[in-house]
Every structure is written in C-alpha cells, then in structure tokens.
Amino acid sequence: MTPGTSSSLAVQRGLLGGLILILAWEGLARGLALPSYVLPAVSEIIWSIWTSRSLLAEAATYTLAEAVIGYVLGCLIGIGLAVFITMIPVTRMVLLPLATAVNSVPVVAYSPLILLWFGMGIASKIVMVAMAVSFTVFLSTLAGLDRVDRRSVDLMRSFGAGRVGILWRLRLPTALPLMLSGMRVATVRSVIVAIVTEMLGAYGGIGWVIFQAVLKIDFVQVWSAIFVASAASLLFFGLVGLAERKILFWK
Amino acid sequence: MRAISKTFGGTTALSGLELSVAPGEFVTVVGPSGCGKSTLFNIVAGLEEPDAGGILRFEGQSCHAAELLGRVSFMPQRDLLLPWRNVVDNAILALEVEGAPRKEARARALRMLPEFGLAGFETQYPHQLSGGMRQRVALMRTFLFERDLMLLDEPFGALDALTRAMMQRWLLDVWQKYRRTILFITHDVDEAIFLGDRVLVMTARPGAVKLEQAIDLPRPRRPDVVTSPEFIRLKRTLLETIEEESMKSFRSAEAPKVSQ
Numbered sequence: 001m002t003p004g005t006s007s008s009l010a011v012q013r014g015l016l017g018g019l020i021l022i023l024a025w026e027g028l029a030r031g032l033a034l035p036s037y038v039l040p041a042v043s044e045i046i047w048s049i050w051t052s053r054s055l056l057a058e059a060a061t062y063t064l065a066e067a068v069i070g071y072v073l074g075c076l077i078g079i080g081l082a083v084f085i086t087m088i089p090v091t092r093m094v095l096l097p098l099a100t101a102v103n104s105v106p107v108v109a110y111s112p113l114i115l116l117w118f119g120m121g122i123a124s125k126i127v128m129v130a131m132a133v134s135f136t137v138f139l140s141t142l143a144g145l146d147r148v149d150r151r152s153v154d155l156m157r158s159f160g161a162g163r164v165g166i167l168w169r170l171r172l173p174t175a176l177p178l179m180l181s182g183m184r185v186a187t188v189r190s191v192i193v194a195i196v197t198e199m200l201g202a203y204g205g206i207g208w209v210i211f212q213a214v215l216k217i218d219f220v221q222v223w224s225a226i227f228v229a230s231a232a233s234l235l236f237f238g239l240v241g242l243a244e245r246k247i248l249f250w251k
Numbered sequence: 252m253r254a255i256s257k258t259f260g261g262t263t264a265l266s267g268l269e270l271s272v273a274p275g276e277f278v279t280v281v282g283p284s285g286c287g288k289s290t291l292f293n294i295v296a297g298l299e300e301p302d303a304g305g306i307l308r309f310e311g312q313s314c315h316a317a318e319l320l321g322r323v324s325f326m327p328q329r330d331l332l333l334p335w336r337n338v339v340d341n342a343i344l345a346l347e348v349e350g351a352p353r354k355e356a357r358a359r360a361l362r363m364l365p366e367f368g369l370a371g372f373e374t375q376y377p378h379q380l381s382g383g384m385r386q387r388v389a390l391m392r393t394f395l396f397e398r399d400l401m402l403l404d405e406p407f408g409a410l411d412a413l414t415r416a417m418m419q420r421w422l423l424d425v426w427q428k429y430r431r432t433i434l435f436i437t438h439d440v441d442e443a444i445f446l447g448d449r450v451l452v453m454t455a456r457p458g459a460v461k462l463e464q465a466i467d468l469p470r471p472r473r474p475d476v477v478t479s480p481e482f483i484r485l486k487r488t489l490l491e492t493i494e495e496e497s498m499k500s501f502r503s504a505e506a507p508k509v510s511q
Contacts, residue, residue, distance in 0.1 A: 149331070151327055151329065151331060152331050152333075154293075154296075154298050154327070155325065155327055155331050156348065157297075157298060157320055158296045158297065158298065158320060158321070158323065158324075158325040159321060159344065159345040159348040159349070159396060160320055160321020160322075160348060160349065161348040165348055169333075169344070169347070169348070170333070173333065173335050176335075249335075249376075250334040250335050250376055250377075250378060
C-alpha cells in the first residue's frame with residue numbers, strides 16, 4: 001500500500017468516526033429529551049452557530065489573531081533561545097533551569113499578573129501565548145540541535161567550517177524534524193491559552209463569548225463557541241502539519 | 252609526521268608513530284582492530300591534537316593538527332550525506348563551506364557526475380540511492396574539495412564484495428586521472444595491496460608502524476592481479492605480520508585474567 005492511499009484511508013476512517021459520534025450525540029440528546037443546558041443536540045448547536053455567525057466569526061478572528069501573533073513570537077523566542085544556548089554552551093546551565101522553573105507552573109497561573117501588566121486588550125493574550133509556545137518550541141528545538149551526529153560535525157570541521165557554518169548547514173536542518181513537531185503541538189496550545197486568558201478578562205474573542213454566554217446561561221452559545229474554537233484550532237494545526245510534511249520531504 | 256603519540260585517559264592509542272606520504276602517492280594502512288587507525292586519521296584530518304612532543308609536517312612546514320582543518324580532504328567510514336540535500340548539493344558541501352558560489356560549484360559537480368557513475372542522478376536524494384552510489388557521492392564530495400592530501404577511512408567497508416571490487420577499480424582510475432595523494436585505511440589486506448603504492452601495517456595498541464611494504468605491482472592494475480604469484484607473496488608477508496600483531500593484542504586483552 002502506498003502512503004497516499006493509507007493516509008486517505010485514515011481520513012475516511014476519521015470522517016466516519018466523526019459522523020458516528022455526531023449521530024450518537026444527536027440521538028442521545030433528542031431521545032432522552034435532555035434540556036439544552038445539560039446537552040443540546042448537535043443540530044441545535046449548528047443552527048445557533050449559523051444564526052450568530054457574524055459574532056462568532058468576529059470572535060474567532062480576534063482569538064486567532066492573538067494566537068497566531070503570539071505563536072510566531074513564541075516560535076522565534078524558543079528557536080532563538082535554543083540556538084543561543086547551543087552556540088554558547090556555558091549559558092545552558094543558567095538558562096535551562098530558569099526556563100524550566102518559569103514553566104513548572106501552568107502558564108495560566110501567570111495570567112493575573114500578565115493582565116495587570118499588559119491590560120485587558122490583545123497584548124496580554126499575545127504575551128501569554130508567546131510564553132506557552134516559546135517553551136514547547138524551545139525544548140523541542142534544543143533536543144533537535146543536540147541530536148546532531150558528532151561524526152558529521154567532524155566532517156564539517158575538516159572542511160574548515162566554523163560554528164556558524166555548522167549551525168546553518170548541519171545543526172538547524174538536523175533539528176528541523178523535532179523543531180517542527182514541537183511547533184505543530186504548540187499550535188493547539190496557543191489557541192487554548194488565548195481562549196483561557198480571554199475568559200479571565202478581555203474585550204472580545206471566543207473566550208470572552210463563552211464567558212458572556214455562561215453569564216446569560218446560554219449553553220447552546222457556549223457549545224457554539226467551543227465548536228468554532230476547535231475548528232479554528234484544527235485548521236491551525238492542520239496548516240502547520242501540512243507545512244511540516246512539505247518541508248521534511250526527506251522523511 | 253614523527254614521534255606521534257596520543258593518550259586518552261589511561262589508554263595509549265598511538266605511541267611513537269612515524270609516517271610520511273610523498274606527493275601523488277597512494278598509501279594504504281592496515282592493522283588489527285583497535286590499533287588506533289582512526290585516531291591517526293583524526294590527527295591527520297586536524298580533528299585531534301597529538302600529545303606534546305609529536306611533530307607534524309605538512310608540505311614541508313611544521314604545524315599543529317588544528318591547522319590541518321580545511322587543508323586535508325577527509326572521508327569518514329560512513330557516507331554522512333545530508334538527507335535534505337540532493338546528490339549535487341551534497342557533493343558541493345565542502346565547496347560551499349569554502350565560500351565558492353553555488354552556481355559555479357554545481358556546474359563543476361555536474362561535469363564530474365558521469366565519472367562517478369552518477370549521471371542522471373543529480374537531483375536524487377540520498378534515501379533514493381543504493382549504498383554504492385551513496386559512497387560515490389561521498390567520494391565525489393571528497394574529490395571536489397581539492398586538497399593535496401585525501402584521507403579515506405575504510406570507505407568501502409560497508410559495501411558488499413562485488414560492489415567493493417568495482418569501487419576499488421574505479422577509485423584507481425579516478426586517482427590515476429587526478430593524481431591526488433591518498434592515505435587509505437582498511438582492514439582488508441587484498442584491498443590494501445591492490446590499491447596501494449605502499450602498505451603500512453600497524454602494531455597492536457599502542458599503535459605504531461610495524462612494517463612498511465612497497466607494492467611494485469605494475470599499474471594500471473587489472474582485477475586478475477590478485478591471483479598473480481607476486482600478489483600472493485606480498486599478501487603472505489603482510490598477513491603474517493598482521494597475524495602476529497593480532498595475537499599480541501589478543502594476549503594483552505587476556506593478560507589481566509591470567510594474572511588473577
């Protein structure tokens with residue numbers, strides 16, 4: 001079987017699984033006549049998404065903008081830090097424990113402080129996302145940079161390559177697979193962190209919509225926001241995953 | 252190089268090794284496993300410094316090992332091709348490091364491809380090539396890095412016997428055309444005699460040169476030279492010496508147990 005057919009088979013199975021889940025959900029909610037604050041039917045949620053589409057689209061754009069900007073910043077910081085530590089090995093002993101200490105607490109725990117310092121607007125969400133993403137990307141990039149074959153380094157040295165040459169032509173490409181898989185995992189994290197931070201204080205976004213809906217005891221709206229958020233998150237994940245496969249053609 | 256020694260912690264890998272290679276010469280080195288062949292290579296490649304007191308001379312000038320970095324073209328045992336670069340871009344890696352413009356380097360590599368049996372494969376990636384082809388790409392990378400001395404560390408060790416024989420004949424052809432100086436490590440005595448102008452047999456650890464045997468078989472050498480009486484005679488002499496050294500390293504490995 002070629003990889004192409006096996007991956008399309010996986011897609012088919014995934015779609016089938018999703019369909020069965022939706023039907024079961026719909027049947028359960030309607031069959032047991034559950035009130036919508038317990039579990040609304042899928043059809044009800046989809047209808048609600050359609051009727052409040054402009055609100056949800058605006059909220060999703062807001063959240064995705066925070067997530068993507070924070071994500072890009074976080075990736076740059078994470079990769080930059082990993083490269084820095086690799087180029088100047090003495091800094092590893094200081095920076096690695098420091099980064100681990102900062103991240104030994106869930107990032108969300110910092111949110112009151114970040115909200116205080118950066119305000120209720122988009123800046124605080126970007127900072128939170130960047131923090132969460134940078135650590136994941138930092139660790140995976142560092143692992144990738146460390147994985148380089150000593151003999152390949154020796155070969156490059158015998159060609160007269162310096163540290164920068166070895167970094168550029170050997171270490172970074174060798175680190176790419178791990179770096180990119182870290183970046184793929186970080187996509188989902190970035191959306192989660194953006195939403196959670198919005199729920200703690202914001203002027204817009206999916207998290208804010210969820211929070212408002214809870215206050216109004218509108219649980220169908222909560223579900224609609226969750227559906228939209230997970231769709232946005234999957235899209236982000238899928239795009240980065242696609243880019244990853246294109247870049248790592250030799251794998 | 253003279254009086255070269257190298258100690259790692261408590262073990263002495265090389266001790267008082269002496270070796271010289273004349274321009275254009277093909278010198279092969281054989282020895283029992285663990286005799287410090289690779290350490291010798293790392294020193295000549297500039298990757299490791301010998302212990303104090305060793306004398307290295309390169310092109311008539313005495314120098315440190317580190318100064319040899321970038322002056323000797325070195326091919327390690329494994330091909331170490333970069334999986335994200337195609338055949339041509341792997342071959343020009345050393346040229347790129349030197350700062351040669353990519354376009355020029357690629358053009359040079361493309362001209363060389365047919366001689367290395369790689370014509371038509373320029374845009375293939377390493378994972379699409381056979382072991383013999385990968386090895387030829389690695390050799391091409393070494394050849395393109397035009398240095399006066401080429402170091403080959405068991406380049407054909409991982410290949411099957413047929414491919415290996417083919418590659419040996421091919422290497423001789425290429426060498427005769429380009430007339431590079433080659434220092435070639437192997438543990439295959441046939442290969443050492445077939446290729447070399449001179450074969451050096453190393454002693455068991457700590458490594459030094461045990462025997463230096465000139466090979467005056469006429470060139471170009473044909474594959475059937477390996478059955479000539481002259482070849483057999485040389486092989487017998489070399490094998491006896493190696494055997495003696497292998498026994499020594501075997502005994503020294505056993506020695507601690509005997510004393511208990």
